[in-house]
Amino acid sequence: MESSDHLTHVIQAYIDRMPSLSTTVNKVLEVCNSPKTSANDLNRVISLDPVLTGHVLKLINSAYYSLPNQVSSLARAIIMLGLNTVKNLALSTAVIGALGKKSCFTALSMDAFWAHSICVGVTAKALAAANNVAGSERDEYFVAGMLHDLGKIPLNKCFAAEYAQALQLAALEQGSLLRSEQLLVGIDHGMAGRLIGEKWRLAPSIVDSLAFHHAPEQAPADSRTLVATVALANLYANIYEIGSAGDTFPEAPFLMSILEMMDLKWTDLAPLHAIVRMELDKAQVFLKLTE
């Protein structure tokens, strides 16, 4: 196995030119090129693509604008910097994506990954609402959920053969993908996620949810509720098999401990099903996707 320094270096080199999901690129180009785009449409189209969302937040939080406070929601960015600036940021980033196409998803299915990401974003937001998180903060839950598995993209691209084996091993053992990644790639998607979050200078709470969504108890106290919410949303998506990002076999004890952390019962989650389905359908209609 290669040294972890070398693995980190390979992944870091990939992160800056990480392509968008082509599932959404055509729609991004359409929405951002239209002079009549509404703020709602712009927010929606960017937030439907985890890579693009990360890139746009990265640029907004970069030294380029040197804003005094970190911006963790797209809605905030759109009002602060204006529709045109955010549109242009998205356009310039989506072009990178258009070059990437599906080739960056060798072992994982891109469409399934996208559906999984949306499902976790939507579920995290719905859980936040159920937990009485203020309306204006729920977008951060959505973003954190949407981005949580970003770390899988460079793993899947940079170490395609090893990653395919890791996915097979997890399926064969009916066990944790995180463990298989550690065994066969030498770095897991939480670690890779943290590298992305830090390199893109995403808000600390978002970085924590990339890094710790498989171990929310290790997240810093400030972001633990957010991370635990994302972790639960992730389990929800995996158990109900809405989309797929390779984690097919969530561990039961882990689920119980998160429910306990969140002071919830599994049955409390059942009512979310309708909301999640509806949001996913809306997103697909918005993107004019065909199954």
Added chain:
Amino acid sequence: MMRVKFWGVRGSIPCPGGHTAKYGGNTSCIEIRFDDVGRQIIIDAGSGLRELGNFMMGHDLPKGPISTSIYLSHTHWDHIMGFPFFTPIYLPSTRIEVFGPVSHESDTLETIVGGQMTYRYFPVRQAELAATISYANLKEGRFDLGDGITLTTKYLNHPILCLGYRFEYQGKVFCTAYDTEPYQNLFCTDSDSTEYDEGMALEGEVVAREQNEALESFVAGADLLVYDAQYTQGEYIPGKVGWGHSSMEFAIAVARRRQVKRLALFHHEPVRTDGEFDELAAIYAQTGDGDGPEIFFAREGGEIIL
């Protein structure tokens, strides 16, 4: 002491002629002189910069080489069009620093400002200019300009990245905030609409309020505030929302709320005639003797000492 002089007060496009002779037809250009330390700072390179350049050739050049800084609020054309006609750029002895905001996806400041000077648009190319000109991209922040001058910059609400400037010197504050309009919730707030999203709508409200608050704090207590007042409220509401300019009524309300001492209404609508300004002045202008700020419409050639 700061001496502030208006060389151009219009928005959008120069509008010379008999109907604009009193208030002036040139686009944005403001000069600040710090006589005690021999410094000059220019805000914006609108068409008013041409006259200022000519004045500097007669007034400053005989005393020695010209050295100045130009701070651009943004790079829309009415704020940079005077640059090719600023005579000091053709003198080898001149040194100019140009600062301004540029969006991430744009060209560099040098390309945007200097791009006016290609044979397609102008007989002299940027590369042929004799003066030493440096360009620097400016962001939000607080900067020590030396000689006891402090500059704070703040992003405004305009269709492109745009900065307001707050200069502090010897206990006095001079502040600009144009081109800008009140931040608004850009997201759909009609809960019956198919576009409606509660999270976006709520966050939009919070952020717009926060940003308006931040901008007001930025101008608070200014001894002289130059604020965007392109429209009347009657003109703004029906058709100009989102264009990046404020109403006179809004500018006045901000100045009152934030204990501004003098308010110059600025970036005038090009179609507004001197007669119309006099009528508006009768309604809005104040001497500042009583409560509240002194309020006036900025006039080309007008000078204020702080």
